[in-house]
Amino acid sequence: xxxxxxxxxxxxxxxxxxxxxNQSLAGYVLEAVGQERISRVLGARHGVQGLLExxxxxxxxxxxxxxxxxxxxPAAALGSVRKKPGPEEVxxxxxxxxxxxxxxxxxxxxxxxxETAHIVERQAAELGWEMRCFxxxxxxxxxxxxxxxxxxxxxxxxxxxxxxxxDDRDNRSLPGVKIDVVMGRHAGWLTAAGTLGRRxxxxxxxxxxxxERVFDPDRFLADVAAVHERLGRCLVAVSEGIHDADxxxxxxxxxxxAGSALAGQKDSHGNVQLSGxxxxxxxxxxxxxxxxxxxxxxxxxxxxxQRSFPxxxxxxxxxxxxxxxxxxxxxxxxxxxxxxxxxLRRIEGGDYRSxxxxxxxxxxxxxxxxxxxxxxxxxxxxxxxxxxYALPLTGGLQPMAxxxxxxx
Amino acid sequence: xxxxxxxxxxxxxxxxxxxxxNQSLAGYVLEAVGQERISRVLGARHGVQGLLExxxxxxxxxxxxxxxxxxxxPAAALGSVRKKPGPEEVxxxxxxxxxxxxxxxxxxxxxxxxETAHIVERQAAELGWEMRCFxxxxxxxxxxxxxxxxxxxxxxxxxxxxxxxxDDRDNRSLPGVKIDVVMGRHAGWLTAAGTLGRRxxxxxxxxxxxxERVFDPDRFLADVAAVHERLGRCLVAVSEGIHDADxxxxxxxxxxxAGSALAGQKDSHGNVQLSGxxxxxxxxxxxxxxxxxxxxxxxxxxxxxQRSFPxxxxxxxxxxxxxxxxxxxxxxxxxxxxxxxxxLRRIEGGDYRSxxxxxxxxxxxxxxxxxxxxxxxxxxxxxxxxxxYALPLTGGLQPMAxxxxxxx
Numbered sequence: 001x002x003x004x005x006x007x008x009x010x011x012x013x014x015x016x017x018x019x020x021x022n023q024s025l026a027g028y029v030l031e032a033v034g035q036e037r038i039s040r041v042l043g044a045r046h047g048v049q050g051l052l053e054x055x056x057x058x059x060x061x062x063x064x065x066x067x068x069x070x071x072x073x074p075a076a077a078l079g080s081v082r083k084k085p086g087p088e089e090v091x092x093x094x095x096x097x098x099x100x101x102x103x104x105x106x107x108x109x110x111x112x113x114x115e116t117a118h119i120v121e122r123q124a125a126e127l128g129w130e131m132r133c134f135x136x137x138x139x140x141x142x143x144x145x146x147x148x149x150x151x152x153x154x155x156x157x158x159x160x161x162x163x164x165x166x167d168d169r170d171n172r173s174l175p176g177v178k179i180d181v182v183m184g185r186h187a188g189w190l191t192a193a194g195t196l197g198r199r200x201x202x203x204x205x206x207x208x209x210x211x212e213r214v215f216d217p218d219r220f221l222a223d224v225a226a227v228h229e230r231l232g233r234c235l236v237a238v239s240e241g242i243h244d245a246d247x248x249x250x251x252x253x254x255x256x257x258a259g260s261a262l263a264g265q266k267d268s269h270g271n272v273q274l275s276g277x278x279x280x281x282x283x284x285x286x287x288x289x290x291x292x293x294x295x296x297x298x299x300x301x302x303x304x305x306q307r308s309f310p311x312x313x314x315x316x317x318x319x320x321x322x323x324x325x326x327x328x329x330x331x332x333x334x335x336x337x338x339x340x341x342x343x344l345r346r347i348e349g350g351d352y353r354s355x356x357x358x359x360x361x362x363x364x365x366x367x368x369x370x371x372x373x374x375x376x377x378x379x380x381x382x383x384x385x386x387x388x389y390a391l392p393l394t395g396g397l398q399p400m401a402x403x404x405x406x407x408x
Numbered sequence: 409x410x411x412x413x414x415x416x417x418x419x420x421x422x423x424x425x426x427x428x429x430n431q432s433l434a435g436y437v438l439e440a441v442g443q444e445r446i447s448r449v450l451g452a453r454h455g456v457q458g459l460l461e462x463x464x465x466x467x468x469x470x471x472x473x474x475x476x477x478x479x480x481x482p483a484a485a486l487g488s489v490r491k492k493p494g495p496e497e498v499x500x501x502x503x504x505x506x507x508x509x510x511x512x513x514x515x516x517x518x519x520x521x522x523e524t525a526h527i528v529e530r531q532a533a534e535l536g537w538e539m540r541c542f543x544x545x546x547x548x549x550x551x552x553x554x555x556x557x558x559x560x561x562x563x564x565x566x567x568x569x570x571x572x573x574x575d576d577r578d579n580r581s582l583p584g585v586k587i588d589v590v591m592g593r594h595a596g597w598l599t600a601a602g603t604l605g606r607r608x609x610x611x612x613x614x615x616x617x618x619x620e621r622v623f624d625p626d627r628f629l630a631d632v633a634a635v636h637e638r639l640g641r642c643l644v645a646v647s648e649g650i651h652d653a654d655x656x657x658x659x660x661x662x663x664x665x666a667g668s669a670l671a672g673q674k675d676s677h678g679n680v681q682l683s684g685x686x687x688x689x690x691x692x693x694x695x696x697x698x699x700x701x702x703x704x705x706x707x708x709x710x711x712x713x714q715r716s717f718p719x720x721x722x723x724x725x726x727x728x729x730x731x732x733x734x735x736x737x738x739x740x741x742x743x744x745x746x747x748x749x750x751x752l753r754r755i756e757g758g759d760y761r762s763x764x765x766x767x768x769x770x771x772x773x774x775x776x777x778x779x780x781x782x783x784x785x786x787x788x789x790x791x792x793x794x795x796x797y798a799l800p801l802t803g804g805l806q807p808m809a810x811x812x813x814x815x816x
Binding site: 013016017019040042043045056057058059061062066067069070072073074075076077078079080081082100162163165166167169170172173174178277278279281282285298299300301302303304305307308309310311312400401402403404405406407408 | 477571586686687715717812
């Protein structure tokens with residue numbers, strides 16, 4: 001590994017948007033501009049797609065005020081992509097690197113992006129092109145290994161917590177059963193965040209179903225009936241990825257049972273489409289309507305608002321997203337690492353603080369991280385330990401206020 | 409009409425939540441406490457239901473700090489109800505008024521609530537119980553007559569405008585066709601608000617469908633295909649109440665065509681359920697998927713977040729909601745009016761300002777107000793005049809920022 005490696009740097013953004021992905025982009029630009037070893041500060045349009053098509057932009061030429069303005073805007077300012085490049089494609093990417101003398105590659109994304117950075121690193125070395133490859137973590141799903149948490153999660157968690165605070169007031173106001181579907185195909189981190197604004201057990205969500213547990217429709221109906229009996233209402237948080245004991249998505253099970261078009265669409269990979277549709281919420285609402293006739297039942301699916309709502313960003317999350325972008329550049333030019341994934345570590349004691357460190361790419365790639373047992377309570381609840389973990393990441397939440405309602 | 413009428417006052421909240429309905433409640437309490445003619449400041453739980461069941465609370469005994477804290481919380485702090493009382497029920501309500509010496513009745517809600525206040529006023533008079541009845545306007549639908557706009561609308565419009573700003577970034581980031589369904593069964597005011605954060609024609613929503621126009625699925629598909637051809641993506645805003653030339657909801661038409669369970673549920677009145685379900689968005693997305701194979705198509709239904717999201721409130725809306733609550737009390741004790749609906753009037757010239765006035769209850773009851781022609785552009789767009797009208801009500805919106813994207 002050469003300590004004197006010099007050349008251009010390029011960054012790409014990959015996967016689903018977050019509210020703070022452009023903070024990491026801004027951190028990269030602001031740290032990279034002026035670095036002695038970095039000759040040009042570039043960006044690729046739509047991630048690896050832009051590297052394949054040679055669609056590169058000169059981020060170093062953007063005025064600083066514009067970078068700061070874009071940092072506050074959700075979703076990928078460079079454009080994103082969902083694509084895992086094959087060997088031939090990586091070879092073409094390395095050609096692009098050679099053509100532009102790119103020696104530093106940064107990829108903002110989830111575990112797929114860490115894997116892409118890892119593949120690029122190995123194949124570039126095989127092709128004789130020395131370079132540094134760094135993964136900058138980003139996902140509202142919070143499902144990356146190694147890191148304490150992922151930039152993007154704190155803001156999405158804040159949005160979801162606020163959404164449940166408001167919907168709990170709505171459900172108190174006009175009582176009934178309300179089901180809210182939260183993003184999370186494999187892990188329940190974001191759904192669990194729905195509980196962060198609760199003051200006590202009368203506040204919703206009263207029931208929480210996550211993919212870390214098997215979803216049993218009959219137990220679900222019994223749970224809902226019990227809460228409705230006790231409180232006269234029931235607010236439910238459900239991850240889009242709930243599944244049966246065999247791992248089959250609930251919507252697929254429901255489809256087979258109902259033989260119904262209601263049960264959702266399959267995507268081009270044959271997976272049941274879980275996001276960008278209201279089918280899961282509607283299916284669950286239909287079950288409750290059948291089981292509790294006469295009860296007002298509604299379902300909402302929070303959808304893309306969770307990842308791209310522009311004005312409810314966690315300041316903690318924004319600062320950390322900025323910092324991981326900066327840290328990736330520092331690690332790349334330090335000469336201490338040929339590659340790595342930037343991770344966050346919580347500093348023990350006192351108020352919440354975090355610090356960054358560099359993890360091996362292969363420790364982050366591929367496998368996702370689920371909610372640990374200690375954050376779960378029974379089959380339908382979230383444990384207090386989760387609040388200690390997650391609340392600081394949201395930047396803090398104001399409790400909702402009630403009237404005393406003194407009888408006249 | 410007696411100028412010296414004295415007695416207790418009671419307020420109720422009715423219909424769907426808004427983010428600022430409790431501002432009107434706070435305005436009522438803060439104005440009524442200390443009024444010489446008002447002996448007690450009461451509230452009814454769940455509107456007319458609480459008056460029927462004698463579930464009244466002493467709002468005058470609530471600490472002021474609590475009233476101020478509750479004012480910032482969405483949905484009805486007293487509880488709400490969807491109920492139009494019949495003659496026998498109004499008679500029982502008047503018995504409640506007599507029992508508590510209630511001479512002042514305030515009802516926060518939409519046009520149904522204005523009608524209820526009107527019915528109560530007439531029947532109380534027939535029964536020999538002199539009282540003052542005032543309607544305090546509230547609806548995210550903005551569909552009340554007489555008033556320039558309705559408290560509750562500005563905050564919902566702000567949320568929807570922000571939601572589209574964010575989803576437009578999302579759609580730029582991962583291009584495709586995205587359909588967002590916005591509340592509004594009869595009028596397109598809230599859907600139109602989705603356009604308020606746009607900077608130019610490349611920003612979404614690119615197409616807007618409201619109930620003021622006939623919805624033609626074939627024209628819709630042609631519109632979407634044309635935008636997708638031009639921009640490589642398309643963001644669509646659709647009111648939940650879109651319908652065919654005979655006024656039948658689109659979802660009902662689609663259900664009959666598809667013979668499919670996908671096409672939605674009917675409520676207890678036999679109406680197709682339009683809110684609290686993702687069926688309309690999913691049906692439209694399915695149409696587009698069939699018409700544009702291979703294109704990524706998603707739908708979100710913003711749902712109850714539009715009316716109860718707690719942390720994106722328009723400061724203009726909050727102040728006006730407070731003021732209509734205060735104004736109702738002032739009008740009731742002034743002796744100038746036996747009844748009325750509080751309305752807002754825009755003060756011409758200079759920066760946005762409004763003032764309140766009292767309109768006859770019957771001028772507000774029953775009939776709703778649609779978007780006027782001057783706010784519509786063609787069959788699928790919103791005219792610039794709408795922005796002049798609606799933007800001040802949101803409290804203002806920050807434009808999203810883009811990179812310059814200078815080719816490297």
